[in-house]
Amino acid sequence: MNATARTTTRIVRGLAAAGLITALATGCQFGIGGENEEPAGSGTTAEQGEAPAGDGSGTDDEAPQASDGGGEAGSGGSGSSDTGTEDEVVDGSAAAAGVDLTNLGDPVATAEIPASVEGDPEATMTVQLFGLEKQGETVVATFAFTVNSEDGSDEQRQLYHYLGNTGWHPYAIDTVNLNKHGVLGGAKTGQTDYQGSRFKPGQTFYAYASFAAPPADVTTMDVMMVDGAPMATGVEIR
The missing domain is CATH 1.20.5 (Single alpha-helices involved in coiled-coils or other helix-helix interfaces)
Known part of the structure; x- marks a missing residue:
């Protein structure tokens, strides 16, 4: 036992x-x-993931420069050549704005406004509107921005900077019903980000803005392309 x-x-x-x-x-x-x-x-990775969705703070402003070589391209640093960089800006902005460069057509309105370029107080920006296209319950406007400067810096900058550190806030007006149509969803979702990609004088930057469509019997709208430009009137909705 x-x-x-x-x-x-x-x-x-x-x-x-x-x-x-x-x-x-x-x-x-x-x-x-x-x-x-x-x-x-960890929190570090989460913070990195959230950074691109910032509100245009200094961190957001500096991020694109690190990726597109904004400061180096105009100072002889390493990176793409002027031609290659221009192709990337034009093609990239056009693709992001849904613009078919092979079927763009002529602008329906053009305006020239002052542009903020370091070293050139006479710099201007040419703003073009390529029309309004109805897409379901929305109307989409297509724009092009080209900075004109001969004596200033050729550094790549955001549209925000060329506008004197102010935002880009286009809108459309239904003149039949006297309704103002602002950008759908706000500046971060309903239009090209004016604090996003950078471009330099001489390069064309394409952008879009979307608005709620007016009633079916409204065939034209007036469009405010950018602050400081005259209203583009009677723009046909295609």
Whole structure:
């Protein structure tokens, strides 16, 4: 009886020890895995993911320069050549604005306003409107911006900077029903981001803005292309 009890005790202790070793090994493995995985889910990564959706703060303004070489392109630094950079700006902005450069047509309205360019107080910006296109319950306007400067800096800058550090806020007016149609969803969703891509004088930057469509019997609208420009009147809705 005593021998059997001792044997049983040894078996129980052996099983307990084995269980403890397994538990400790498993716990250590999970602990190591947790330490390796923690950076991937840490606050740093979350903050990096949220940064592009900022509100135009200094961090957001500086981010594009790091990616498109804005400061280096005009100072002989490494990066794309002038021709390559211009192609990227034109093609990239056109694609983002849904513009088919092979079927763009002539502008329906053109205006020239002052532009803020370092070293050139006489710099101007040519703003073009290529019409209004109805898409379901919305009307989409297509624009082009070209900065004209001969004596100023050729550094790539945002549209926001060329406008004197102010936003771009186009709108359309239904003159039949006397309704003003602002950009749908606000500046971050219903139009090209004026604090997004950069371009330099001589390059054309394409952009879009979307508005709620007027009633079906309204065939034209007036469009405010940019602050400081005259109203584009009687723009046909295609």
